[in-house]
Amino acid sequence: MSTIESPIPPINEGEALGKTIVAVFGTIDNYVLKGLIPTKPGVTAGSIGLVRVIEVGINSSFKVGYKYVNYPYCNQRLYGSDIDGFLSEYSVVSQQCTLELTQELGGINGLALHYLYLSNVGEYVRSTSAFNVCVIGDGLDLIINSTYLSNLGCEVTAVLCKDEHRVIDFLASKCYRVIKMRNLRGNEVFDAIILTGGSTTSPYILSLVKVNGSLIVSPTYAPLFNMYILQPHKITVYVPGFSNKVNEVLGVINEIPNNILMSKLAIVKELDDVLPLIGNFEKVIVELGY
Numbered sequence: 001m002s003t004i005e006s007p008i009p010p011i012n013e014g015e016a017l018g019k020t021i022v023a024v025f026g027t028i029d030n031y032v033l034k035g036l037i038p039t040k041p042g043v044t045a046g047s048i049g050l051v052r053v054i055e056v057g058i059n060s061s062f063k064v065g066y067k068y069v070n071y072p073y074c075n076q077r078l079y080g081s082d083i084d085g086f087l088s089e090y091s092v093v094s095q096q097c098t099l100e101l102t103q104e105l106g107g108i109n110g111l112a113l114h115y116l117y118l119s120n121v122g123e124y125v126r127s128t129s130a131f132n133v134c135v136i137g138d139g140l141d142l143i144i145n146s147t148y149l150s151n152l153g154c155e156v157t158a159v160l161c162k163d164e165h166r167v168i169d170f171l172a173s174k175c176y177r178v179i180k181m182r183n184l185r186g187n188e189v190f191d192a193i194i195l196t197g198g199s200t201t202s203p204y205i206l207s208l209v210k211v212n213g214s215l216i217v218s219p220t221y222a223p224l225f226n227m228y229i230l231q232p233h234k235i236t237v238y239v240p241g242f243s244n245k246v247n248e249v250l251g252v253i254n255e256i257p258n259n260i261l262m263s264k265l266a267i268v269k270e271l272d273d274v275l276p277l278i279g280n281f282e283k284v285i286v287e288l289g290y
Contacts, residue, residue: 016062017057020089021050022285024048024111025047025285025286027196028081028220029046037078044085045080046087062095063100067101101244110286115249115252118144125192125216128236129191130191132155132192134208138162140265142158142196145196150175150176163180192216193208194216206235211235218239264282269287269288274286
């Protein structure tokens with residue numbers, strides 16, 4: 001895993017070269033750091049990035065000067081693990097793996113990028129009439145997903161993979177129930193279970209989804225969900241994509257107390273400042289500017 005400067009990469013067909021505006025060392029990068037996801041030697045870290053396109057390859061629909069955010073997992077490849085991520089001044093993006101960002105970010109840029117899938121989760125939950133929802137994860141991933149779904153009117157059970165007292169206290173004010181993973185009972189079922197992060201990979205989770213219910217896997221968790229192919233009963237596995245509804249994400253972020261947010265998030269302006277912070281924060285964001 002690397003955050004060092006590297007030569008400007010070549011642009012292949014259907015790709016573009018971008019000037020990195022914001023890069024995120026987030027959930028997927030921490031999986032790689034812990035050895036839960038294999039990585040090729042020398043791959044630049046940063047699973048999510050926002051770039052401004054400065055050069056377009058052949059047969060590409062990118063537009064010079066426009067901003068694009070990448071999907072962290074695309075075409076069976078994972079940014080920051082299989083191919084170079086975004087913790088570099090210049091990054092190559094593929095037109096199949098990006099979304100043109102039409103809204104200004106505002107607020108906390110990189111953190112909003114990390115959760116651009118939320119509105120698609122909301123649309124899916126509404127379309128399936130899921131009411132009794134279980135969200136499993138840690139820290140900011142658990143807080144933001146649980147808060148968003150609670151605001152939609154879902155009866156949310158927030159399940160922590162590890163003890164975090166400040167997180168528990170905050171979620172208790174938002175959710176129907178907050179419990180630790182070891183206290184999740186095997187005789188209860190949910191309309192939908194959302195895996196947001198943490199270390200939960202047990203097939204036991206599937207038994208908690210009701211028949212014809214849904215397992216929703218956030219795109220920052222997606223590389224770990226292949227184990228769920230062997231399903232004990234009929235359920236739907238859904239991996240949401242990103243959307244342009246930045247304000248929905250920022251609205252949730254603004255509900256998080258600053259003492260919790262800043263204990264889990266580091267924001268820097270220089271690439272060299274990222275490496276010393278890795279391991280001490282859940283998310284490390286570098287904002288390089290336009």
